[in-house]
Every structure is written in structure tokens, then in C-alpha cells.
Amino acid sequence: MTAATGRRPAVGAPDLCTRTAVDLAGLLTGGEVSAVEVLEAHLGWIDRRNPELNAICTLDRDHAFEQARAADDLRRRDPDAAAAKPLLGLPTAVKDLVPTKDIRTTFGSPIFADNVPDFDALIVERIRNAGAVVVGKTNTPEFGAGSQTFNPVFGKTRNPWDPARTCGGSSGGAAAALASRMLPIADGSDLGGSLRNPASFCGVVGFRPTPGRVPRVPPEQGWDDLAVLGPMGRNVADAALLFSVIAGPDPRDPISLAHPFEPFHPVAPLDLRGLCLAWTPNLGRYPVEREVVEVCEATLPVFRDLGAEVEEAAPDLSDADSIFRTLRANLFADKLGPLFPGRRNQMKDTVIEEIERGLALTGPDVAKAQAERTRLHCRVVDFFERYDALLLPTVQVLPFDVDLPYPTAIEGQPMSSYTDWMASCYSITVTGCPAISVPCGVGPSGLPVGLQIVTARGSDRITLGIAAAFEPANAG
8 A cells, every 4th residue: 555545556557567677767767757656556567467476475565665765765865876776766576585674584484484584685685775676575486496386385376478387486486577567677596497497487587697696695505506696587688787786796605706897787789790609409418398499499590690600519417417416405404404303294295305315415425426516517618618608498398287396207208306307407507607598489389488598607798698689689
């Protein structure tokens, strides 16, 4: 409800909900629209779409209006201070795995159903300090386990393209909220594909940056670089806008990287003339649905028209499966092991399996995985000496039935676990390279498909630049 009228905001100014984040920021800066008007429009759209999609799991209207009014007041009182806040007045919501002060943070688990943190994670601090209006939280699977967004606290999140299908995960609420125009920007996290998978399923952009580019504070396992935080948007420029706010060093994160001298926003399309790009439909080893491959392959002429050479090739990631499973299980055991004896009955089966597998690991098991990963890293470095980027399908399947926990087979090949079908994402996770999922087309099924663009570790700007060049060329 608005303080001025005492009424729930009507669904008004729908055009504001279709604008990109960059466009909205320009309208706000130019005084053509107020932050309160932008918020009212988005809350109206949330009222219309969220009951069906369940993308935003916690909504805090009153505090959102306080923030919007404060943004408008700052713009009137101190235009210079307002100009220093690139997200001033833009609505957003925070993934429900990330602590938010005075806003319930459940991790999708009944164990934390009533948890209200007394602090903001660093990423939230940066988003707030940049002027964004935090309206609440976006839904996620329990403890972020799996690329299908459902949990016993809030239920399932549906895909805006087809509500009978999953939105993916674990940043599924964020992707669904973006695709349905409930939010202009959203944050997410990614261990095995949780920024990229839902971006592909919902037809938006999800960027997994180089580990350490976005600090994780408070850190849990500070030296781990499988899990990262990153931005999502409806296009590359919007994702880059949010990325420019959340990236940058912090000494509390031991793998934090120095912010580059050049800003990430605005992102300039990279000149692809003379670049050599590798394309692989399956990393040489994984089953991929035929429609997914066909939609992705249809983009290769776009890259060639932009002046790039495209060859079929892939790095040797043959150890990625064992590396990922070992290190992921180790993380789950460390994070949730202390809760396990007394709270096991409040955890879903796949979380229990991860913890048990992690607790059974030995020191030599983890050491072997780290040694294998080191050798894989060296092979990837050699690969990117030859190629400027790797192109591949983001996800091996199309969005599937929202009531199915995970695909049990792809093209007739059985999946032995709930993560097998995510190999095209988690294999890239293991490399430590930045990767972005960009919408690349819609197949005969009418469902979106994402193309994954991967570049060498540390080359985040190149990843964004290639995506920014591809996006309009593919749309044209």
C-alpha cells in the first residue's frame, strides 16, 4: 500500500515494466518518472504475475516505498549525490540464499523458515548503496541444491514462457521475475550453473564471473572458488550495469580480485573480426537434446558474419565430473554437516545425499580432486591460447515439467543423479572461467534456448563484449 493513498498500487504504467534497466535509469535520471512511479508499476505487475509464477517469495511493500521516496528525495535535494548512484530508484529483489537485514531469508529450508538476519551480505550493501529499491526475495531450491526451483517453504516457481514448465535454478525466482517483467535487474549465485541455467530456461541473461570478481562477504569457505555471485538482466547491458555495482575487491574475501581500471558498464560490443571461436555441441561427451543443439548451431553464421572464425573444438574436461562431485559434496558437508544430525528429517533427499557423500570423503579424496583440477586448468589455459572463446549450449535440455525434480534421461541416456543433466554448466564451473548465458533463439517447441559463451579466466570484459556484439546481431 502507498502511504499517500492507502491503496494497493494499481497495475499502471505497464510500459515502465517493459523498459530495460538502462532505459529506466535514464528516465529516472532525467526526471521523466519518479522512483515511486516505477515501484508502483512493478508492484502492480508483481500482483498480476506472481500469484501464478511464484518468483518473488517474500515481498516487503512498506520498506520498498520508503526506499523509493528516499530515492526521489535525494534526487531533488542533491543531484550530484544521486548521479553517483547508478541504480537509484530501480526495483530489485535478492536471492533467498543471500542474507538481507530485516527481510526473511529462508534458504528455501524449513529449518530457516523464520530466519530474519540482522545484517546485509556485502552484495546487498552494494546494491542498496547504489540506490536500488529492494522489494523482497526471489525463490530458490532448498539450500540452492539443484537447477529446479521448488522448496517446502514457498513451493515451486514456474516458467513465464510456459507455467507448466520449470524456470530452472537455483536462481530460478530471479530469472522468472526478470522474464515476466516483475523486476528490471536481479542478482543470483552460481555453483553448478545457477545463474546460467535459469537464464537459458527463461530467456534472459545470466553471467557467472571469474571467481573473486564479486566478493562473498561474509565468506563461508573463503578459498573455495566453485560458488560465485553474479548479475542477471533481460539483456547484456542490464547485467553489466548490475555487475559494475557488485564487482570490486574486499579484503574479507581471500580470493577477491582487484577491480579493473576500466568499468564494466557501459559494456562495449567487442569487434569480433579476426577472433577464433570454438564451438562444441556437447563438450565431446554429454547428451544434448536435438532441438537445443539445432537452435545453438543456427547462431554460428551470426558470429561468422561478425568476422569471427568458428571451428568445432572443445577443451579436455574429462575429469570435470569427478572433480565437481567431490568438491561440491565437500562444500555441502562443511556448510550443513553441523545441522545434519538433528535436522536431517527437515532436509530433502538430494541435500542429504550431498552431505553424506561429503562426510564420507577422505583427505586423499579431496587432494586427488584438487590435483585433477590443476591439470584440467592447465589444459584449459592451453585451449585459450588457441581460441578466444568457447561457444556451447548452456543447458542440455529444454525447460521440463515443473513437477519433475530433474530429468532422468536425455536422448535416451539415463541420468544417474540430480546434477548429471547440468554437466554443460558445471564442467565450465570447474574451469574457473567466466561464462555468460545469452538468449539465442526459440525452437519448434516455443521455448527459449541459451547459448553459453566462455572465455579465459579473468577475461570478464571480453565475455561481456562478445555477448554484447552477438546479442543485437542475432536479434537482427
